[in-house]
Amino acid sequence: MSAFLDALTRVPPLLASHVLLSAAALLLGIAISLPLGVWAARNAAVARVALGFASLVQTIPSLALLALFYPLLLSLSALVGGGIPALGFLPSLIALTLYALLPILRNAVAGLQGIDPAIVQAADAVGMTRAQKLRLVEAPLAAPVVIAGIRTAAVWTIGAATLSTTVGQPSLGDMIFAGLQTQNWALVLAGCLSAAALALCVDALIGGIEFGIRTRRRWLWIASAILLVAGAAAATAPLWPRGGGGDRTVVVGAKNFAEQYILARLIGDRLERAGYTVQYRDGLGSAVVFGALAGDDIDVYVDYAGTIWSNEMKRRDVPDRGAMVSAIGDWARRTHGVGLVGALGFENAYAFAMKRDPARDQRIASLDDLVRAAPRLALGSDLEFLERPEWAAVKRAYPLRFARTTPYSPTFMYRALQSGNVDVISAFSSDGRIAADRLTVLTDPRRAIPGYDAILMVAPARARDAAFLAALKPLVGRVPVEAMRTANYQVDRDTDKQTPEAAARWLAAKIGL
Numbered sequence: 001m002s003a004f005l006d007a008l009t010r011v012p013p014l015l016a017s018h019v020l021l022s023a024a025a026l027l028l029g030i031a032i033s034l035p036l037g038v039w040a041a042r043n044a045a046v047a048r049v050a051l052g053f054a055s056l057v058q059t060i061p062s063l064a065l066l067a068l069f070y071p072l073l074l075s076l077s078a079l080v081g082g083g084i085p086a087l088g089f090l091p092s093l094i095a096l097t098l099y100a101l102l103p104i105l106r107n108a109v110a111g112l113q114g115i116d117p118a119i120v121q122a123a124d125a126v127g128m129t130r131a132q133k134l135r136l137v138e139a140p141l142a143a144p145v146v147i148a149g150i151r152t153a154a155v156w157t158i159g160a161a162t163l164s165t166t167v168g169q170p171s172l173g174d175m176i177f178a179g180l181q182t183q184n185w186a187l188v189l190a191g192c193l194s195a196a197a198l199a200l201c202v203d204a205l206i207g208g209i210e211f212g213i214r215t216r217r218r219w220l221w222i223a224s225a226i227l228l229v230a231g232a233a234a235a236t237a238p239l240w241p242r243g244g245g246g247d248r249t250v251v252v253g254a255k256n257f258a259e260q261y262i263l264a265r266l267i268g269d270r271l272e273r274a275g276y277t278v279q280y281r282d283g284l285g286s287a288v289v290f291g292a293l294a295g296d297d298i299d300v301y302v303d304y305a306g307t308i309w310s311n312e313m314k315r316r317d318v319p320d321r322g323a324m325v326s327a328i329g330d331w332a333r334r335t336h337g338v339g340l341v342g343a344l345g346f347e348n349a350y351a352f353a354m355k356r357d358p359a360r361d362q363r364i365a366s367l368d369d370l371v372r373a374a375p376r377l378a379l380g381s382d383l384e385f386l387e388r389p390e391w392a393a394v395k396r397a398y399p400l401r402f403a404r405t406t407p408y409s410p411t412f413m414y415r416a417l418q419s420g421n422v423d424v425i426s427a428f429s430s431d432g433r434i435a436a437d438r439l440t441v442l443t444d445p446r447r448a449i450p451g452y453d454a455i456l457m458v459a460p461a462r463a464r465d466a467a468f469l470a471a472l473k474p475l476v477g478r479v480p481v482e483a484m485r486t487a488n489y490q491v492d493r494d495t496d497k498q499t500p501e502a503a504a505r506w507l508a509a510k511i512g513l
Helices: 002-008 011-042 044-059 062-079 089-113 117-125 130-167 173-182 185-214 218-235 258-273 286-294 305-312 321-336 356-361 367-376 389-397 410-419 466-475 481-492 500-510
Strands: 249-253 277-281 300-304 339-347 350-355 378-382 404-408 424-428 439-441 453-458
Touching: 002 185, 011 044, 011 089, 011 130, 011 173, 011 185, 011 218, 044 089, 062 089, 062 130, 062 286, 089 130, 117 130, 130 173, 130 185, 173 185, 173 258, 173 410, 185 218, 249 258, 249 286, 258 277, 258 300, 258 466, 258 481, 258 500, 286 300, 286 305, 286 453, 300 305, 305 321, 305 389, 305 453, 321 339, 321 453, 339 466, 339 481, 350 356, 350 410, 356 439, 378 410, 404 410, 410 424, 453 466, 481 500
Parallel strands: 249 277, 249 300, 378 404, 378 424
Antiparallel strands: 300 453, 339 453, 350 424, 350 439
């Protein structure tokens, strides 16, 4: 119970961001849908196009729609000379607004077209203009139907807003994603219950507005509207400006697995000790996190040399680890203004792993050996690996043909191996579960996989901040892989689990910080 209560303390600031995003998307959706709905109700061609587009948007998975706006906004920003944020609030707002269109638009058209023609004819007979007819006759009659559509859109928007975590916008999804990756079910439960409670409250209040208008109880819809506005204002109170901050507020980014959460808290603790106010952007994908740093949407994060080398620099050669880190630093500074503080001292490389007994029985010790056995084996990977250039490089070096491949979140990938759902996984060399689960790591004799030194990178705006860099430099070269594995396992193990914050404190003490 205490873990759940601790998780609830993280709700207020995330709830504030969630409400702000959802409310902005819903209001923008209403502003677009209502005039478009009036036009569509009077013009069949407009109705076909508008409803067809809104329906098409609904067929796109919300996560894919959110991710789609990252490259689009990035390209648009480059076209106009910069200044358009490709991560965070803007792409989330656009995607959720598009998701809100269909129920509002469809109900607006249905409500207007469902009015008894005799009433419309009577309005024409008394000489009403089109604007008067809409304001005094059609809008009041269609209002209950339209508000029912707004009610549906509100619930959809609140639910979909949890996915905005993946593009760097804080929301209640931060708790859900972090809890799933670290198997902190109290965090997942707190995030889910908070999102559900928010959706139910908003649904009830908009339902009160709808019922009040339909039954002509003015006091009811006015009271419901006041409560809705007051509730939104109270929920977003943590975001209200309080003065101070400025360039002393920094954002620490993290990808979506335990090691990243731990390192983000380790970095955040160092910066707080230096007098900075720290915020976190967790759950960012590898495809967007470097862009967030280069665009100053986050100030600092830990990446891995092989990821930058393959994904961002598009390099296919595999030099030694020191030369790779040096080249990455030069490239990042020259092309993006990004600063490389240094390597932390450990490597978290992709490493194919099997359970020890099956590997021994089938005489599989290397990726060359795996080629022979692959057609009868199943491969489990993390969610990104099968689409990454590293997998393409492995396939070029080793003609691997597995019976099937299945992507999982990192935590469930290890569980799939232990349960026998897969035979081989694309593990991580700094993961404590390799030793705890007694896994055999296959060697890479052809050096298809590059080095993955953990490297500390800072945004262009912080690359010349002496105090900021001074707070981070003590981390360089101080984190041995054994300590990182132990810290990771504290979060990933099934019993006596620790939070990323607790593991970060342990790691700081272990390395003498």
